[in-house]
Amino acid sequence: MISNYLNKNRIKVPLDSVNKNEVIGELTDLLCNSHGLHNRDEIYDAMVKRERDMSTGVGHGLAIPHAKIDSIEIPLMVAGISPGGIDFESVDGRPAYIFIMLLSPTDSTNEHVRILSELSMILNSQEARSEVLSSSNSREFLSVIKSHEESL
Numbered sequence: 572m573i574s575n576y577l578n579k580n581r582i583k584v585p586l587d588s589v590n591k592n593e594v595i596g597e598l599t600d601l602l603c604n605s606h607g608l609h610n611r612d613e614i615y616d617a618m619v620k621r622e623r624d625m626s627t628g629v630g631h632g633l634a635i636p637h638a639k640i641d642s643i644e645i646p647l648m649v650a651g652i653s654p655g656g657i658d659f660e661s662v663d664g665r666p667a668y669i670f671i672m673l674l675s676p677t678d679s680t681n682e683h684v685r686i687l688s689e690l691s692m693i694l695n696s697q698e699a700r701s702e703v704l705s706s707s708n709s710r711e712f713l714s715v716i717k718s719h720e721e722s723l
Contacts, residue, residue, distance in 0.1 A: 573689055574717045576648035576673075581605045582709035583651040586670065591659050594651075595619060595636055598672040601649045610642055614674060628661030632704070633694050637673040639683065646675040646686055650712065652704065669694065669703050693719045 583601055588594040599615045602608065617638035621627065628634040634657075649672050656666030671690055675683040693699055699719045706712040 572720050573648070573686070573693060574713060574720060576646060576686070577650060577713055577716065578605075579709040579713060581649045582712045583649075584706055584708050584712055586651040586653045588653065588657065590657060591622070592619070594634075594653065594657055594659070594670055595622065595672075598636065598649050598651060598670060601651070602647060602672060602674060605649060606647050608643070608647075610640075613640060613642065614638070617674075618672070622660075626660040626662070628659035628667050629691070630661050630663035630665065631694075631697075632656070632665065632668040632700060634659040634661065634667035634670050635673065635687065635690055636670065637675070637683070637687065639675045639677045639679070641677045643674060643676050646673060646679060646682055648673050648686075652706065652712065654704075669700060689720070689723070692723055 588597045595618045603611045617640050618636050621638045627636045651670045653668055656668050659667040661667055702715040
């Protein structure tokens with residue numbers, strides 16, 4: 572369940588960033604701070620490299636930057652909302668508003684794909700995306716995710 576990876580300290584509403592690289596940096600900082608990680612540059616570089624290979628802006632206002640590194644043992648996640656939207660080179664050419672960053676161990680392909688799939692199932696719903704965007708704080712964001720994952 573996605574809510575197993577998120578808590579109110581791992582969600583930022585609103586994000587301060589105004590462009591793609593700033594979002595990746597801000598979410599990387601949140602990931603490091605909320606999980607006690609000290610390898611910010613490694614994580615940031617892995618995320619940026621993944622974005623260069625192919626944008627993780629999946630469309631419908633959603634971006635799921637994700638990468639894998641060797642120096643962690645379990646998948647880690649953070650999230651945020653940019654009310655004004657950010658050009659994330661999304662497949663539909665529209666700005667992204669909801670950002671969920673996933674960092675997984677290099678050898679956790681099955682779990683990484685399962686988490687991405689569950690995120691897609693939840694946020695494929697226009698209703699879920701609208702409710703997330705209406706969240707005024709991290710608790711509301713998490714509550715929306717929990718309510719929609721229960722219906723899977």
